[in-house]
Structures are given as C-alpha cells and as structure tokens.
Amino acid sequence: MCFHDGQHTTAVFRRRGTMVGVSVFQTLRHAFAPADPNAIRVPVVLHAPAGLPPITLRTMSADDEDEWNEVRWGNDAWLKPWESGDPMHGPGITFNQWLAMQRRNEDRGAGVVLLIEYRMRIVGQISIGAITYGAMRTGVVGYWVAQDHAGLGIAPAALAMLADWAIGDPTGPRLHRLEIAILPDNARSLAVVRKVGARHEGLRPFYMYVAGRWRSHETFSLLAEDMGEGFAARLAARPATRRSGPEPPDTPSPNAVNVPPLSYS
Known part of the structure; x- marks a missing residue:
C-alpha cells in the first residue's frame, strides 16, 4: 500500500472519548464563505464500472467513525x-x-480523502494530497486496503477510478499528473501501479519519512496523456488473472492519505 498524506503526517489515534461536533457558528461560516475556484465538489461518489470489483469510492462523514476505526486500527500491524x-x-x-x-482541504482544492467500500463495507481508503494547480496541476496519491481483502483487485480498481475522476472528469480537480511514491521493498504496492499502467519515473533518494527514518522511494505517475479510454476501462479489459494475480496481493501503499496526527482520549 502507499500510505502517506500530502503533509507527510501520520495517524496516531487514541480511543474515542473527547469527540465534539462542529458548532453552528462554524457551519454558518462555512456556508457563507467565498467559494475557492479550485474547490473540490463534494460529496464524491464513484462506482466501479463493469469488469472491476464492485467497489465504491466516497467522501467520509462522521457516521463512518466507528467502522473506519475498526478497519483501520484492526489492520495497524499490516499497515505500519x-x-x-x-x-x-x-x-x-x-x-x-x-x-x-x-x-477545509476540499474547499481549498488541496486534497480529498475517499473511503473504499466493497459490498457496502469499508475496506480501505484512497486519497489525493499536496495538490498543486497552475502550470503543474499535480497531486500525490496514497491508499490502503484491509489485509482480509488483499488480492481481490480492489486497490488497482480504486487507483484507476480515482485517476479517471481526478484527471478526466469535469467534476474532479482536472489534474494533469498523479504521483505515487512507493518503498522499493513494498511488492504489493508495486504490483498495484503495474496493473494500472503507471509510468516509472525513477528512485527519489530519502524522499519520505517512514517508520522513523527518511526512506528512498520509487516514483510512478499517471498522466493525462496516458488516460486514453480511461484507466478503469483499460484495467477492466485486462484478463481477470492479470488484474488480481499472480502478483503479490495488491494492498498497502501508505503514502498520501491526508491523515494528520489523530488522537482519541
């Protein structure tokens, strides 16, 4: 999996306890704030096309807290x-x-975090962070999938669907390039980008802080020029055995989830 955020921060949840809702004042201020021309239109709900695993990508809400916690922290050893x-x-x-x-990130067009649902259950997460507009129009992707759903083709499908929306869909941010940075020994995530057809751009020395030290990463990209009929359509057209195997189970790549340090007391 590719697991980081655009701000290179990580989730450190404590258990639930000090939860407070958004105040009425904050809600009204948000409602009447001037719109940013780069704002991401939410809610985002993306359904897999025929030929791919039956997944849905959607924005997160407060109602997802318990289920998200169960899945994410139940897979902590798998993702860490x-x-x-x-x-x-x-x-x-x-x-x-x-x-x-x-x-706030959606309102500024800075990033978006989407849940991955499989048969109406949360099984992972995918995001775009560190979005840059102007002459670059690029963003950094990260994703993770629960261990008990590895090898089902969920991560490649989610990545392809996200790329189609972010690059080619008029409701998306209309980016030109998506970057995926992967540790060289993360075979599962390397399998994901191969299946989706990402370009290999090379090794970036000491690119990201992972597990307590600065680590070099292999960098891949999905470009508007490579979209063709769509990344998801091209993935769906591959033989099923090439979408989910015999390569390593296609899950973790924590490298862009917009998860700052989170705490539960």
Missing part, C-alpha cells in the same frame, strides 16, 4: 511498516477535527 509521518508533528487531533480538516 509502510506508514509515513511527520518527524516534527504536533499534538494529535480527534476524528471530528480530522473531518473538519478534510472539508
């Missing part, structure tokens, strides 16, 4: 070796504060 973090991060925040941060 690949999880990036900010070596100088501050105090943790609550789930509600993280959601508020997601809404």
